[in-house]
Amino acid sequence: MIRKFIFSNKCCICSKTLNNNSYYICSNCKKKLSKKIYLRKFKNIYFLSKYDSDIKSIIKAYKFYNKKYIGFLLAFLIKKELHKIIEINNINLILPVPISNEKKIIRGFNQIEYILELLNIKYHKINRTKNTYPMSLLKNINARQLNIKSSFSIPFNTSNKNILIIDDIITTGSTIKEIKKEILKKGKPNSIFIFSLAVAKSFDKNIFSI
Numbered sequence: 472m473i474r475k476f477i478f479s480n481k482c483c484i485c486s487k488t489l490n491n492n493s494y495y496i497c498s499n500c501k502k503k504l505s506k507k508i509y510l511r512k513f514k515n516i517y518f519l520s521k522y523d524s525d526i527k528s529i530i531k532a533y534k535f536y537n538k539k540y541i542g543f544l545l546a547f548l549i550k551k552e553l554h555k556i557i558e559i560n561n562i563n564l565i566l567p568v569p570i571s572n573e574k575k576i577i578r579g580f581n582q583i584e585y586i587l588e589l590l591n592i593k594y595h596k597i598n599r600t601k602n603t604y605p606m607s608l609l610k611n612i613n614a615r616q617l618n619i620k621s622s623f624s625i626p627f628n629t630s631n632k633n634i635l636i637i638d639d640i641i642t643t644g645s646t647i648k649e650i651k652k653e654i655l656k657k658g659k660p661n662s663i664f665i666f667s668l669a670v671a672k673s674f675d676k677n678i679f680s681i
């Protein structure tokens with residue numbers, strides 16, 4: 472009974488009412504999702520899924536409707552693969568993409584940091600130095616690049632580190648590119664990898680170089 476007060480009793484993908492054995496997601500959607508989610512790698516970018524309508528529903532509910540409990544589902548979905556990436560690449564510096572202070576006030580939490588905390592994974596914070604226009608509203612790659620330019624600052628040295636930047640969705644890669652610039656200003660890392668839950672459907676391997 473208590474569960475109903477804390478969690479929604481509707482599936483976060485299809486909105487079907489959940490039975491007592493399901494949390495967050497119904498058994499049909501869970502089955503469908505488990506087939507779609509697997510670790511993919513392109514150059515230095517790891518990702519688990521394309522940003523299709525199911526993933527969109529989950530991330531949207533988590534981020535925009537403040538359903539913080541969905542973080543448990545996402546943590547469960549990425550746990551195994553994220554640990555694998557950290558181990559294989561000897562990652563010793565994890566950097567979640569920061570959200571603007573404005574968003575943090577509205578949402579109350581950074582969606583990536585919260586998942587890492589649930590998974591007991593240590594991370595370092597990058598500072599967000601300006602409140603940008605929401606990237607999700609900017610479709611044009613140049614507009615996105617300009618919007619995010621010089622938005623981050625890293626208050627520590629990045630030399631000799633194996634770095635993993637973590638984000639939820641990669642759309643054009645503008646945010647990651649800016650963070651990478653800042654990392655390189657602060658030292659000479661051994662390697663930089665990126666992990667994202669999903670990449671936009673328009674993710675184009677030919678134009679994508681971050």
Ligand SMILES: [Zn+2]
Pocket residue numbers: 482483484485486487496497498499500501
């Ligand atoms: Zn469902």
